[in-house]
Amino acid sequence: MMDIRNYLDSTYLKTPAQAGLTEQENRSVVQAAVIEAIQERFKLVMVRPDMVAMAVKIITDADAKVLVGTVIDFPDGLGSLDDKLTEARQGVADGADDLDFVVNYTAFKKGDIKTVERQVIECTRLGLANKKTVKWIIEIAALTDEEIVVICELIKSVILQNFDEADYNRVFIKSSTGFYKTENGLPNGATVPAIKLMLQHSAPLPVKAAGGVRNYDEAVQMIALGVLRIGTSSAKAIVQGEAAAEGY
16 A cells, blocks of 8 residues: 555644534644644644644654644635735744645636735745745635636746746645535535646646545545645545545
8 A cells, every 4th residue: 555644634624613612622632633643644734723833832842743734814715915914924933834825716706816816926925935835725616617727827827927946846726625615515625627627737836635535545546646735634544544534
């Protein structure tokens, strides 16, 4: 079996209300997720912004190499540029390695391309200036195939025109938040057809498949297609050859 741990961003992004837990109970779940990521040697653990400092401390105290990622303007991407930058600066201050921004896909769908371009430029600049990996979540479940192609080409164009080639491998395009509400039980995470489109129209920028990868074989399939990161809330189960307990 292929060792896929270095591709996995082990993810826990539920608020206490979403998880049906108290603040302290939810914090304990995050602590357990961080410890599991250390034990399993996953690439990264992805947590909400208010949990970054705690995650960094646990990993530092364990002298481990697991990276810490967090989400910005999550899950809807409707915040202003200042909102995104403020949250990103806090993530940097708290020690996050990866900053996963939700693109304003609503503005994009309305044709407000300038807003999207400006946010991508400024937020990416902040991340790269602080030596962080930046990911842009496009929320594929909210987009048509044509829109997936256009937004990937848009983000790619902005990055290639404004940043150095040496930085391209640190700016990902990412499929999903895992929190988008779809109708009729349609998938809200990564699908093979959508990931193929993303890979085709994002290169040379790398792609992260988030959500929808439910077992080891699906993870290997995504890696074979060309994704460099996989976001999942069931990383340990997937590595052990079991089925994911949740959709993300």
